Amino acid sequence: MSISYLNGEYQPLAEARISPLDRGFLFGDGIYEVIPYYGGKSVGLMPHINRMINGLAAIEIKNSHTAEEWKTLLDDLVERNADMGENLGVYVHISRGTDVKRYHPYPENVEPTIFCFCFGIKDPEPLDRSAVTQYSLVSTEDLRWQRCHIKSTALLGNVMHFQEGYSTGADEALLYNANNELTEGSSCNVFVVKDGKISTPIQDNQILPGITRRIILDSLKSDGNLDVEERIITMDEVRNADELWITSSSKEIAPVTKLDGQPVGNGEVGEIWEQAFKVYTASKFDF
Structure with missing residues (x-):
């Protein structure tokens, strides 16, 4: 079963829960990334993380992790999901967090919701153009x-x-x-x-x-x-x-x-x- 990460805790994906007042749910108020890992090796991990950090800054969501801390978190999540297969995608979703009401302006004093999970991805395409998917x-x-x-x-x-x-x-x-x-x-x-x-x-x-x-x-x-x-x-x-x-x-x-x-x-x-x-x-x- 896929192991997810939600606000500092690892748990089975089927058990992950957020509040219906989360601004990601109400407004789509958040940033996301999808990062591929092949055989445990990531492709473009730090560029993905840096783009995510820049996106969080652009919409003024607090980021309490350094790039290296994000890397450690995501690599750890992939290791915890090694039984899912050799090739995995990691989905990272950070919303502004949960407020006590639905109100358009950015709320103060709320903590971002950080949610990550892994899913299987297909093998890389063959290098032969006669066999690749069109x-x-x-x-x-x-x-x-x-x-x-x-x-x-x-x-x-x-x-x-x-x-x-x-x-x-x-x-x-x-x-x-x-x-x-x-x-x-x-x-x-x-x-x-x-x-x-x-x-x-x-x-x-x-x-x-x-x-x-x-x-x-x-x-x-x-x-x-x-x-x-x-x-x-x-x-x-x-x-x-x-x-x-x-x-x-x-x-x-x-x-x-x-x-x-x-x-x-x-x-x-x-x-x-x-x-x-x-x-x-x-x-x-x-x-």
């Missing part, structure tokens, strides 16, 4: 809030966009802004390949600062064999791309072969994906 997307205008750089637990906008894709049989929804510029997916970042060059949208308030996105950019730039850049990308470019990828902690780098019912490029997983995924796989535990 994804299908639909595109839609991005109607979420304008602070997407904060990894808020208030995910209704993302859920509704994801449902748009899911209800049509697609695996994800690809989002664009009012200027017809690519932002991200409902639960992932996006990369576009054209004529051998890899591009991804500029990091701003329209997209989440994805940890996998950052690892990909840093590892490819360090490797030096593939051309990669951050820039504004129009949806016309997306529709004419040779390759399209979605990236996240759970998907790593996932090749997209269909968008809005039409093939991406030649409709097959591309050679650049295979090269990039090999570079990423070789370096992902270094972050």
